[in-house]
Amino acid sequence: MPETETGSAGADADGPAEAGGGLDEVADELYGVRPDEFIPRRDEAVARAREAGDRDLARAIGRLRRPTRAAWLSNLLARERPDQLEGLLGLAEGLADAQRTLDGAALRQLSSQRRKLVGAVAQEASRLARAEHEPVGDGLLRELQEILEAALADPDIADEVRSGRLTRSVSYSGFGPGARADAAPRPARTRPAPPRREPAEPAPEPEPDEDERERERRERERRAERERRERALAEARAEEETARDRQFAAEGARDDAVAARDDARDRVARLAAELESAREAERAAADAARDAETAARAAGREAGAAASRTARAQAALDELDGS
Structure with a gap:
């Protein structure tokens, strides 16, 4: 299941019916600008709607959420490289079928193809971002890859990614759709049995050296710190959204x-x-x-x-x- 709740402009800005057309146009414009331009451009759109006397549209525009940088990269792909993105998402059906039927060979082949395509699509997003003078580091690239992996595993997330209005980063912690209750593994190819050998004495497990233990400790600390910062970011975003709601x-x-x-x-x-x-x-x-x-x-x-x-x-x- 997704670890974090997905979000897009459609879900966050349920404007009135009479303001729908204007809201769609404004949302298309806002989710196409660079992340640092989103808030001032949104405020300008709110001011224009108020000056026009459309207070319902102004409120709906004000509820549009600024995308994370990884979500902006995903939106950039949906706008600039829709065919390439759709080619990647087209693997989802084959992956789901292989998972349901427990076809290990097909799953390994599709998984390898998925990793290559996810990496290639993420690199293309990085090139597009650099053309917009937006630097993309390794951490941000990994976050985008997690979004693409989640889109392959969850059709709802895939639709959010296709919309070009994703607002939050998402990741997937499962292994794809579950297998059918009556599914059975496909038999593996039989091979001749190897000649019988006398069992050898098991080799002792090597003790991890000090450097390895130190690396593991640092990695645990890094993960714990990342989780703490992610929680702090989520809390800050929630507080900002609450404050925005009060403001509106x-x-x-x-x-x-x-x-x-x-x-x-x-x-x-x-x-x-x-x-x-x-x-x-x-x-x-x-x-x-x-x-x-x-x-x-x-x-x-x-x-x-x-x-x-x-x-x-x-x-x-x-x-x-x-x-």
Whole structure:
């Protein structure tokens, strides 16, 4: 079984359906850049999605995990040498069949071919990485070989490798698919029995010399130190992922609060504009009322003066008629 859990962009970034197309495009771009460029490019993509108003896409992009350097090498192969990678993964079926049927001869032949192909494909990945100005040491090359070996042993890991979006290193500690319960070993070719000889006295087991014991001790210490550092790396990655999750949750809450604040400000602005317009209308109506009042008074005075003139004219006419 795989010693470490496999991871790819598809599993880590379950964005909403409406953001799927954009997320795929961004993921294809991000998992094609060098490891040291991944985080800044991802942050730029998150910022672009937020500026476009797509907060769901921004969160989905933010959940995309940076690949380990070995996973990046695997992704590089999937992108640049898919045929060569598929040729290697094509051995998986033959290896599985030989393992299930306990065909030792076929298994030995395929295992030898597998080792050669794994080494050749890993070297090709190293050449591709150097072309990208990414140095590849022996340790990193071994880590990539472990990924390829795991892909040959596990179809799910093979699919992750083919996707070009692997995020973590994986290894395989088993011996491939298990044999069938009814499987029996194929008989080996019979050879003539060698002539009988008198048993010789068994040679004493040589005592390991001091240098050998020292090498074994150093190797044990090296393995223990590697395991300790791998645990520390796994813990650091888990803490980073947890912190990232908290960051994205906080940023989502912030975005919601900012949107609510902006909506409230827009409503206040609309109401303030309506209030100012109403006040302008009130002032205009008040001015019109004052002008109308003034005009009404002037008209009243003119009407009074006209009435006085009419009365005087009537009196003058009456006086003439009476004389």
